[in-house]
Amino acid sequence: MVLEGLRRLEYRGYDSAGVAVLTGADGGGIASAKKAGKLSNLLGELEQHPLPNSRTGIGHTRWATHGGPTDVNAHPHLADDDRLALIHNGIIENFSELKSVLLEKGVTFRSATDTEVAAALLGDEYQAAVDVPAAQRLTVAMQRACQKLEGAFTLLAIHADLPDVVVAARRNSPLVVGLGEGENFLGSDVSGFIDYTRRAVELGQDQIVTITPDAVEITDFFGAPAEGKEYQVDWDAAAAEKDGFPSFMEKEIHEQPRAVAETLLGRTDAEGRLVLDELRIDPEQLKQVNKIIVLACGTSAYAGQVAKYAIEHWCRIPTEVELSHEFRYRDPIVDSNTLVISISQSGETMDTLMAVRYAREQGAKTLAICNTNGSTIPRESDAVLYTHAGPEIAVASTKAFLAQITAAYLLGLYLAQLRGNKFQGEIKDLLADLHKTPDKIQSVLDNEQQIRDLAVAMKDTKSVLFLGRHVGFPVAMEGALKLKELAYIHAEGFAAGELKHGPIALIEEGQPVFVVVPSPNGRDSLHAKVVSNIQEIRARGAKTIVIAEEGDEAVREFAEQVFYIPATPTLLAPLLTTVPLQIFACALASAKGYDVDQPRNLAKSVTVE
Numbered sequence: 001m002v003l004e005g006l007r008r009l010e011y012r013g014y015d016s017a018g019v020a021v022l023t024g025a026d027g028g029g030i031a032s033a034k035k036a037g038k039l040s041n042l043l044g045e046l047e048q049h050p051l052p053n054s055r056t057g058i059g060h061t062r063w064a065t066h067g068g069p070t071d072v073n074a075h076p077h078l079a080d081d082d083r084l085a086l087i088h089n090g091i092i093e094n095f096s097e098l099k100s101v102l103l104e105k106g107v108t109f110r111s112a113t114d115t116e117v118a119a120a121l122l123g124d125e126y127q128a129a130v131d132v133p134a135a136q137r138l139t140v141a142m143q144r145a146c147q148k149l150e151g152a153f154t155l156l157a158i159h160a161d162l163p164d165v166v167v168a169a170r171r172n173s174p175l176v177v178g179l180g181e182g183e184n185f186l187g188s189d190v191s192g193f194i195d196y197t198r199r200a201v202e203l204g205q206d207q208i209v210t211i212t213p214d215a216v217e218i219t220d221f222f223g224a225p226a227e228g229k230e231y232q233v234d235w236d237a238a239a240a241e242k243d244g245f246p247s248f249m250e251k252e253i254h255e256q257p258r259a260v261a262e263t264l265l266g267r268t269d270a271e272g273r274l275v276l277d278e279l280r281i282d283p284e285q286l287k288q289v290n291k292i293i294v295l296a297c298g299t300s301a302y303a304g305q306v307a308k309y310a311i312e313h314w315c316r317i318p319t320e321v322e323l324s325h326e327f328r329y330r331d332p333i334v335d336s337n338t339l340v341i342s343i344s345q346s347g348e349t350m351d352t353l354m355a356v357r358y359a360r361e362q363g364a365k366t367l368a369i370c371n372t373n374g375s376t377i378p379r380e381s382d383a384v385l386y387t388h389a390g391p392e393i394a395v396a397s398t399k400a401f402l403a404q405i406t407a408a409y410l411l412g413l414y415l416a417q418l419r420g421n422k423f424q425g426e427i428k429d430l431l432a433d434l435h436k437t438p439d440k441i442q443s444v445l446d447n448e449q450q451i452r453d454l455a456v457a458m459k460d461t462k463s464v465l466f467l468g469r470h471v472g473f474p475v476a477m478e479g480a481l482k483l484k485e486l487a488y489i490h491a492e493g494f495a496a497g498e499l500k501h502g503p504i505a506l507i508e509e510g511q512p513v514f515v516v517v518p519s520p521n522g523r524d525s526l527h528a529k530v531v532s533n534i535q536e537i538r539a540r541g542a543k544t545i546v547i548a549e550e551g552d553e554a555v556r557e558f559a560e561q562v563f564y565i566p567a568t569p570t571l572l573a574p575l576l577t578t579v580p581l582q583i584f585a586c587a588l589a590s591a592k593g594y595d596v597d598q599p600r601n602l603a604k605s606v607t608v609e
């Protein structure tokens with residue numbers, strides 16, 4: 001069961017894996033195994049050296065922070081004469097002070113990890129808690145250890161003295177409890193135990209939970225009883241399987257029409273007015289907002305950039321987009337009339353969580369656009385707008401990105417409705433256009449072969465550039481990011497207008513350049529400007545690959561290849577123009593023989609700063 005849970009959670013980190021089980025019903029010992037590399041390495045090891053049967057176990061897949069990805073540094077880490085096993089997500093910031101104290105006490109360490117320090121500290125507290133009844137000793141030791149730990153952590157521990165008990169703690173890292181019949185579970189997210197139960201409990205910050213087959217007890221770090229919030233998971237194990245696709249990424253790319261449709265579902269009343277029930281911020285306060293700051297990282301930040309164009313255009317509210325990890329360090333101007341919108345698929349990205357906390361401290365209203373129910377960022381925000389993309393397993397984000405953009409459009413239109421920036425009829429028309437996009441995305445997917453063939457033909461390419469303008473600019477950057485992270489190819493996204501200010505020097509004979517062309521029916525002269533940009537690079541030898549709207553014949557003569565997408569209003573185009581770029585990166589990486597679901601050096605939830 002533990003290994004199956006790890007298989008489902010492996011996308012979160014995959015540079016080593018390990019398990020520990022309690023042996024013997026009345027306090028035998030602990031048996032464990034761990035291996036560097038993917039989970040399959042651990043499975044191979046266990047086939048050769050199986051662990052004894054057990055009713056209680058813990059397991060971990062790692063994304064290395066302290067100490068490289070080796071067998072020794074893999075979790076679990078053992079302490080208390082190997083009678084205690086511990087696994088950890090996050091970073092213990094004061095591990096070096098704690099380690100000095102423990103070394104002085106004669107503790108020896110086998111690994112270079114901060115986790116082993118946490119394990120040793122817990123072992124030390126366990127030994128010191130002789131006054132505590134045996135059944136509560138591990139829980140109390142965990143409370144006392146957590147009082148001394150600084151940083152971000154989810155910890156899970158078992159002890160050979162307590163055959164049916166797992167004790168866990170969380171601060172700033174995810175942990176959920178699964179409630180079963182005569183069995184209970186813990187996981188970084190519900191996919192770890194979704195095969196067994198859909199009843200889950202979300203834990204609060206700085207909480208300890210002790211589970212046995214029949215009980216779940218929650219306290220704070222000082223032993224005071226605490227409560228979690230129970231919820232029902234609305235997707236099942238099948239949603240987290242590949243459905244016949246060769247990879248989760250392929251599956252998720254093809255789920256995009258549904259991800260967008262479901263994110264749009266149920267957002268209007270009988271009169272066609274937008275109602276965002278989950279929002280929880282007083283509409284009067286939203287009317288007072290005079291500035292918006294969007295905070296996110298990576299792909300989610302590109303969704304934020306698309307949101308900026310839409311929100312400023314529809315609502316006339318100045319909107320900035322900032323990478324979460326930069327935000328806190330520049331003394332941003334934030335007050336109670338600032339709305340901070342965070343965008344996060346996982347809801348656990350530490351950089352974004354810290355930025356949201358900072359914004360709240362400064363008095364801003366915070367709203368999370370998030371795909372993961374019960375995750376930390378929405379829980380710590382004043383309001384949440386959930387995307388309904390379903391579980392995203394592939395490390396590279398695809399369907400969550402389109403769902404984020406969709407949610408941002410809904411939010412923009414809602415604010416415009418609330419503040420009276422747009423007539424109701426205009427909002428209705430835009431919503432109608434949005435509702436047409438799932439079918440249009442499907443038609444892009446139906447014509448994917450052309451882009452796949454191109455990807456295979458270009459598999460030995462060393463560098464690819466992406467150009468876009470207006471909302472096509474973040475799309476170009478997202479296209480470049482997908483190629484970097486999946487195919488390990490140098491790729492850059494530029495604003496097409498910026499080209500002549502420097503990057504055009506990169507263009508030489510045969511340089512592949514993707515150009516995202518805006519609709520010829522859009523406003524201003526954007527289309528003509530981008531066509532000129534294509535001519536400029538083409539004249540210098542670039543191999544131009546163009547994403548353009550159906551019927552746009554003007555681009556044909558300057559393009560090596562044209563991928564046509566269905567006509568759609570300019571602001572909504574990213575929902576379509578992104579899709580060929582995702583397919584291109586995925587197909588090219590697959591042609592190179594790379595694992596598109598788990599690219600090297602990455603993890604799905606980046607829960608460290």
Ligand code: F6R
Pocket residue numbers: 297298299300301343344345346347348349352395396397398481485604605606
């Ligand atoms: C890229 C990708 C990352 C994430 C980023 C933020 O494909 O997935 O760039 O977008 O790490 O993650 P979330 O959205 O979970 O906050």
